[in-house]
Amino acid sequence: MxxxxxxxxxxxxxxxxxxxxxxxxxxxxxxxxxxxxxxxxxxxxxxxxxxxxxxxxxxxxxxxxxxxxxxxxxDNVKITxxxxxxxxxxxxxxxxxxxxxxxxxxxxxxxxxxxxxxxxxxxxxxxxxxxxxxxxxxxxxxxxxxxxxxxxxxxxxxxxxxxxxxxxxxxxxxxxxxxxxxxxxxxxxxxxxxxxxxxxxxxxxxxPDMSSGSAAVYRGSKDAATALLARVYLYMGRFDDCITEANKIISKYPLWTVGNIETAYSGNNTSEEIFSLKFKSTENRGADNFGQMYNDPDIGYGDIRPTDAFRSLLEDDDVRNGFIYAKDGAYFLNKFRGNTAEGADGLVDIKILRIAEIYLSRAEAYTELTSPNISSALADVNELRTNRGLDPIASMSLADLKEEIKTQRRLEFIGEGLRSTDIFRKNExxxxxxxxxxxxxxxxxxxxxxxxxxxxxxxxxxxxxxxxxxxx
The missing domain is CATH 1.25.40.390 (Serine Threonine Protein Phosphatase 5, Tetratricopeptide repeat)
Structure with missing residues (x-):
């Protein structure tokens, strides 16, 4: 080139x-x-x-x-x-x-x-x-x-x-x-x-090896390669392979809980992170910081806002409601306000691979097997739901479970750059x-x-x- x-x-x-x-x-x-x-x-x-x-x-x-x-x-966000x-x-x-x-x-x-x-x-x-x-x-x-x-x-x-x-x-x-x-x-x-x-x-x-919550999250590790390989296999429709890779790491990284998810995006090397890019205060780009596109106009640009359809997916008890806030008649995303340790608006670590994706990828793969494993898929979904303040689901049809997985992917990863790929790989x-x-x-x-x-x-x-x- x-x-x-x-x-x-x-x-x-x-x-x-x-x-x-x-x-x-x-x-x-x-x-x-x-x-x-x-x-x-x-x-x-x-x-x-x-x-x-x-x-x-x-x-x-x-x-x-x-x-x-x-x-x-x-379709999770809009520009007005x-x-x-x-x-x-x-x-x-x-x-x-x-x-x-x-x-x-x-x-x-x-x-x-x-x-x-x-x-x-x-x-x-x-x-x-x-x-x-x-x-x-x-x-x-x-x-x-x-x-x-x-x-x-x-x-x-x-x-x-x-x-x-x-x-x-x-x-x-x-x-x-x-x-x-x-x-x-x-x-x-x-x-x-x-x-x-x-x-x-x-x-x-x-x-190199790594462990949950360590500074090794900021370097490409064996587990990061495994997590990305699970994503690749899901994207290819190689569902057995996706499950195999997910099984290697899923028990090593605790999900964020109801008590800490609202501060997780402003934190450093948190439990869920498998690979992230670290942004320090010396790398502050001011108005060009990633989160400034989402932060309301009193802080950033406020250009990118959650859609009505996205907000309608949130159940009342979902702790992720805390990422959405109303101001001056509009709704904004509070996920990327800024890293508290670095002290700059919109400057956050970019969390590229986290264990929540592995749970939902494995759940989706279970539902797409020739003989779908509904119980295992539902168990993965419920693991995420209970850590987001929601009641577990006792039973579901296969079709409804697929919709629930899609919903949880939307709710979990808004702002993290996965949605458009999800739409078109699922031919929606x-x-x-x-x-x-x-x-x-x-x-x-x-x-x-x-x-x-x-x-x-x-x-x-x-x-x-x-x-x-x-x-x-």
Whole structure:
């Protein structure tokens, strides 16, 4: 990809050197003067992998845009006429190849992959380096999956055709040595997912261990790889495999309880977290902090608000009601107010994988087996319900249980960027009927806009890049 200039690695190293815990010796040389041959070695391994995490934290990726866009293209939230002119095209499904925010996200995704490839391919295979390579395999898998979620159809979508040419995204597994002449083609969707699975299996072997509530939540671990693999298998409809992966970790991470869920998003390395990105006060971006899109206008922008349909799903005793609050005749989401330890509005750790998802993924997988296991699925649902202040359900039909799982996924993950994928992988239609929402056409699962357009800069730079169908 032409945008991978020879300066990308140097900029990643420079940003990594500012991380807490780096030795003073690393600051003796100007950051922008470190030649590649001096830093891509065993001595700088920790700084190299830290640079990959730093890349994931940029505004165009998990710093804000990826999560926000993945949410506004679902049906849990809406944007009204009272807005700051942000993410309006994404909410209304009016994106095109020139949309700047998607070009920024594309670049951030592949810079992340680039950095992971440096660690995987350029560092020696020694005992000291092995855990870093495990982390890099996990991060590369996550970035490839996120790229597929944005620029390809969900694997089980009615129009997916996983084995068809150019149905996936470019899978980049080698370090780019000659960026100007690097012109990859798009893989099939099946090849894309198979590469992700291969990386996650390697991460399960090589990545470091972790335990619930520890600072290891901020690094790619064996358990993080397992949790992401469970997500991948669910998305592919490989339900037995999803259950197998979920079983490996589900008992290791306690669910948040009625007494602590309302403060969980403002906390650090909480019990449910399996993988999160840490945002410290030194990384405060002010108005660009992730939570500011949701915080009411007296604190942030208040642009993204829960839909009427979402609010109607909340039962009276559900402790998650505490995330919704009314102000000046409107409703806002209080989930991402800010990390109390860091003291900045809208600055929160981004909780990418948590155990609640594993419970609901396993429950869904149980209901989709050839011989559905209703009792086990209901047990998983009830485990979550009772920890959210709700009574357990004694019995349910299979159809009703599937609806309950879908409801709990909506309630649990609002704002966390999973909803639009859930809609289209289940072949449902995205619709926003709220009268105060900006007009937005219904998007059926076979609509070409289920896939975002490949950014025009990438198409112009790479003669082998096939655009997504439907975009001129």
């Amino acid at each position: 032409k945008k991978f200039s020879k300066y990308i690695l140097s900029s990643m190293i420079a940003s990594a050197l500012f991380l807490n815990g780096c030795s003073d010796a690393l600051d003796l040389t100007p950051h922008n003067s470190l030649p590649e041959e001096d830093v891509v070695n065993e001595t700088y391994a920790r700084q190299l992998i830290n640079g990959v995490y730093e890349q994931m934290q940029v505004v165009g990726y998990y710093g804000r845009d990826f999560q926000v866009v993945s949410e506004v293209t679902g 006429s009272a807005n700051s002119n942000r993410f309006l095209n994404e909410f209304r499904y009016l994106w095109n190849p020139t949309l700047a925010s998607q070009g920024t996200t594309w670049t951030a995704l592949y810079k992340t992959i680039y950095g992971a490839n440096v660690v995987i391919n350029e560092l020696p295979d020694t005992d000291d380096i092995t855990p870093y390579k495990g982390e890099a395999y996990f991060l590369r898998a996550l970035a490839h999956l996120d790229a597929a979620r944005r620029f390809a159809r969900p694997y089980t979508n009615v129009g997916a055709n996983p084995s068809g040419a150019n149905t996936g995204i470019p899978v980049v597994l080698e370090t780019v040595k000659d960026p100007a002449n690097f012109h990859p083609t798009r893989n099939t969707l099946a090849e894309t997912y198979n590469a992700i699975i291969d990386d996650l299996k390697k991460a399960q072997d090589l990545a 239609t995205r619709t926003i009927p709220d009268s105060d929402a900006l007009p937005s056409a219904d998007i059926a699962p076979d609509n070409f806009r289920v896939m975002f357009s490949i950014p025009i800069a990438e198409i112009d730079a790479n003669p082998n890049m096939e655009p997504n169908p439907g975009y001129n």
